[in-house]
Amino acid sequence: MIEQENRHGARRLNEPSGVALTLTYEGNPIPAYRGDTVATALLAAGVRVFKITEVAGEPRAGFCYSGRCSDCLMIIDGQANRRACVTPVEDGMDVRIQHGLGAAEREVQS
Numbered sequence: 001m002i003e004q005e006n007r008h009g010a011r012r013l014n015e016p017s018g019v020a021l022t023l024t025y026e027g028n029p030i031p032a033y034r035g036d037t038v039a040t041a042l043l044a045a046g047v048r049v050f051k052i053t054e055v056a057g058e059p060r061a062g063f064c065y066s067g068r069c070s071d072c073l074m075i076i077d078g079q080a081n082r083r084a085c086v087t088p089v090e091d092g093m094d095v096r097i098q099h100g101l102g103a104a105e106r107e108v109q110s
Contacts, residue, residue: 016033017033018033018034018035019033019034020032020033021033021034021036021089021090021091021092022091022092023038023041023089023090023091023092023093023094023095024092024093024094024095025042025045025047025095025096026095026096026097030042030045030047030095031045032089033089034089035088036088036089037084037085037086037087037088037089038074038076038082038084038085038087038088038089038093038095039062039065039072039084039085039087040089041089042061042084042095043061043062047061048061049061049097050062050071050072050073050074050084050097050098051070051071051072051073051074051097051098051099052097052098052099052100053100054099054100054101060072062084062085064085065085066085066086067083067085067086070083072084072085073098073102074095074096074097074098075095075096075097075098075102076093076094076095076096077093077094078094080098080101080102081098081101081102
């Protein structure tokens with residue numbers, strides 16, 4: 001179960017507005033609003049793991065939040081290497097933690 005009370009201090013600057021949407025993160029429902037990015041919705045819900053690094057196996061949850069780095073790469077609707085920080089939320093999105101290089105890495109190694 002995902003901790004909905006955010007104990008890490010991330011919060012929305014304004015009250016949520018717009019159409020309420022829902023995405024799933026690792027199978028768990030996450031509330032979102034039209035205009036949110038995937039990263040915004042996840043951080044507001046207390047999620048702190050977007051990807052696991054390929055070499056050290058360490059969790060990451062974003063760094064620059066402007067689409068320039070690779071710390072927020074996730075598997076979104078089955079597509080690996082999507083930047084959560086610049087991907088707008090769509091109702092019903094399936095969002096998964098990306099392990100290493102994503103789906104392509106798993107296909108090569110299997």
